[in-house]
Structures are given as C-alpha cells and as structure tokens.
Amino acid sequence: MTNWAMTYPLPPLNALRAFEAAARHLSFKLAAHELHVTPAAVGQQVKALEARLGVRLFDRLHKQLILTPAGQAYLPGISEGFRHIAEATSQLKPAGAVLLQLGVHGSIDLRRLDLAEFRSAHPDIGLRVLQPAGLHELVEGKVDLLIARGPSRHPGYRCDRIDEASGLGDWLIAPEGTADCPEVASFRAWLRALQAETPPANRRPRLVGIGGR
Incomplete structure (x- = not known):
C-alpha cells in the first residue's frame, strides 16, 4: 500500500473567519464586534481573501454589504467547516467546561x-x-x-x-x-x-x- 500525504490548499484562517462573520451579518461592523477586532481589520482580511481567491465575495454598496454569487456559493461550505471544527474541539474539553x-x-x-x-x-x-x-x-x-x-x-x-x-x-x-x-x-x-x-x-x-x- 502506498503512503501519501495530502496538503489542503487553505486560505488563512483569520481571513476565512472574517469572511464568514461578515457574510452572516452582512456587516463589517457587526463582524468586527463578534471577532473583537476593528471593522477596518475585517475589511482588510476580506480584501486579502478575495485577492488570494481571485474572486469578489462582496459587493460594497453605500452603507450596504451584499454577497456576490461567488460569496453565496462559498459561505455554506465555510460555515459548515467551522461547525465541524467547533464540534471536534468541544470533544477535547471536559463535559460542561x-x-x-x-x-x-x-x-x-x-x-x-x-x-x-x-x-x-x-x-x-x-x-x-x-x-x-x-x-x-x-x-x-x-x-x-x-x-x-x-x-x-x-x-x-x-x-x-x-x-x-x-x-x-x-x-x-x-x-x-x-x-x-x-x-x-x-x-x-x-x-x-x-x-x-x-x-x-x-x-x-x-x-x-x-x-x-
């Protein structure tokens, strides 16, 4: 049997967290409050993620944030991934801790x-x-x-x-x-x-x- 390793082509975790929170809230400000950072930091993380992926995830209108079709397609998988990570992490902690x-x-x-x-x-x-x-x-x-x-x-x-x-x-x-x-x-x-x-x-x-x- 051949042993082989797979390297997952993952973007930076902080950028994914910023995108996922901003997409749920449709607001950099509310995402920043959730993540305990500034709205500017969320915006920079999202911009860096878009540059890395080569696609626009949000349309930035006047006082409004809207997911592009690419952002809408990307969000469910990212949210599900974070849910799996949270569930796996919870298994490592004592019950109720x-x-x-x-x-x-x-x-x-x-x-x-x-x-x-x-x-x-x-x-x-x-x-x-x-x-x-x-x-x-x-x-x-x-x-x-x-x-x-x-x-x-x-x-x-x-x-x-x-x-x-x-x-x-x-x-x-x-x-x-x-x-x-x-x-x-x-x-x-x-x-x-x-x-x-x-x-x-x-x-x-x-x-x-x-x-x-």
Missing part, C-alpha cells in the same frame, strides 16, 4: 495569581495561559482576557487596574462584548478575592475598575 484563554505579559510572576487554586475552585472553567502575550494577541482573538502593563484605556475594551501604583501599571483587559461573561467575571472576582484575603504586608495587586465600573 468553558475554555478561558488568559494572556499575561512577560514580566509578571504567575505564582502571585494562584492559578492552580483558581482552577480548583472553578472546575467548570478550563483555564489556559499564554505568556508572554500583549494587546496584539487579544485583538487577534488568540486570548480572551489579558493582563497587560501599560496605559489605562483602549477603546472597545474594559480595563481594570490590578496594582496601586501611579502611572504605568498592570491591567486586566477584556473586550467590552465579553467583559461580563461568566468565566471572565469569575476571574475578575478571583483577583478581587486575592486582594481581600491577603494581609496588607503581603498584599497582591488590587483590582480597580475604570469608567465607573
């Missing part, structure tokens, strides 16, 4: 976050950590939540300070669209509990809300 991907900047000591205790206290949340990670990984959807060091405000994101120093500091950053989902709220509450339970002399960073939160 929700995956939370946390990005952390390179200079933070993970021991101060007591992540093992968080996992023990929240068996329904599958926590994975990417370090080092920054805002780029959050924007690209590689992480759901980010502990970053830098300025306080990023448009479209909720930022909570987790230290008491002035100027640059550590922040818990999440897209506004998912900032209050249960797993993110649980991790935010975990940081608050760490502060409350630790004696002042050994106190970990304090979580301080931004913008009245």
Whole structure:
C-alpha cells in the first residue's frame, strides 16, 4: 500500500473567519464586534481573501454589504467547516467546561495569581495561559482576557487596574462584548478575592475598575 500525504490548499484562517462573520451579518461592523477586532481589520482580511481567491465575495454598496454569487456559493461550505471544527474541539474539553484563554505579559510572576487554586475552585472553567502575550494577541482573538502593563484605556475594551501604583501599571483587559461573561467575571472576582484575603504586608495587586465600573 502506498503512503501519501495530502496538503489542503487553505486560505488563512483569520481571513476565512472574517469572511464568514461578515457574510452572516452582512456587516463589517457587526463582524468586527463578534471577532473583537476593528471593522477596518475585517475589511482588510476580506480584501486579502478575495485577492488570494481571485474572486469578489462582496459587493460594497453605500452603507450596504451584499454577497456576490461567488460569496453565496462559498459561505455554506465555510460555515459548515467551522461547525465541524467547533464540534471536534468541544470533544477535547471536559463535559460542561468553558475554555478561558488568559494572556499575561512577560514580566509578571504567575505564582502571585494562584492559578492552580483558581482552577480548583472553578472546575467548570478550563483555564489556559499564554505568556508572554500583549494587546496584539487579544485583538487577534488568540486570548480572551489579558493582563497587560501599560496605559489605562483602549477603546472597545474594559480595563481594570490590578496594582496601586501611579502611572504605568498592570491591567486586566477584556473586550467590552465579553467583559461580563461568566468565566471572565469569575476571574475578575478571583483577583478581587486575592486582594481581600491577603494581609496588607503581603498584599497582591488590587483590582480597580475604570469608567465607573
């Protein structure tokens, strides 16, 4: 029997995600909100995909996005492919578990976050950590939540300070669209509990809300 390998001629995954979301919503803006990126980024990904495929997928009219015949033909297969990927991925997770991907900047000591205790206290949340990670990984959807060091405000994101120093500091950053989902709220509450339970002399960073939160 002959052994042979097949290489699938696939376009970039991010470009396919941008097309699929934009096609479902018929809106770059709504697709951007779903994917936690900017509308311009969605438009650029779709444009790059069209250039790679050599076909136009959307007609861009004034304040309206319409699928071309090629886009209409392409969408069902792409949506079905993502559904199969999601189903296959769900089989790898413990029953009922929700995956939370946390990005952390390179200079933070993970021991101060007591992540093992968080996992023990929240068996329904599958926590994975990417370090080092920054805002780029959050924007690209590689992480759901980010502990970053830098300025306080990023448009479209909720930022909570987790230290008491002035100027640059550590922040818990999440897209506004998912900032209050249960797993993110649980991790935010975990940081608050760490502060409350630790004696002042050994106190970990304090979580301080931004913008009245």
